[in-house]
Amino acid sequence: MLTKAMVRDYHPTFCKEALLLASSILENPNALDKHIERSSASATMSILYDYPALEDEHDKTLMEIHGFIDRMSAASAPGAYLVELFPWMIHIPERYTFALSIVCLKAYAIELQIRKMEKGRIGTFSAAYSHVQETSQYRLR
Helix, strand or coil: CCCHHHHHHCHHHHHHHHHHHHHHHHHCHHHHHHHHHHHHHHHHHHHHHCCCCCCCCCCHHHHHHHHHHHHHHHHHCCCCCHHHHCHHHHHCCHHHHHHHHHHHHHHHHHHHHHHHHHCCCCCCHHHHHHHHHHHCCCCCC
């Protein structure tokens, strides 16, 4: 908890982060959100983990933290799991869950291929589907 006494201890850290934030905003005022995210993450990591100040928002550790937060947000979103949509699936025996997970992985792979197709890397949906079928040992039926 940041009390008056504790804030005095971290005053140099906050001053350094304030200077870095002001400097980065002056350099690129259009990316204000990114600068604030970097500054808050840098101050937090400096205080809690004695991590050096982050100079830019492309730090490896910061990217990993943001990736983890994105994955957790997606996992906790309503409807992220089939059992939420179909409550009876909770009673499926464990010996069948492997096959179900393969089907989910196939659907995810197809979704990734569709995203690549939309970016122009793959021509058609049938090409994306056949690519998934060729690269997997399991077949969708």
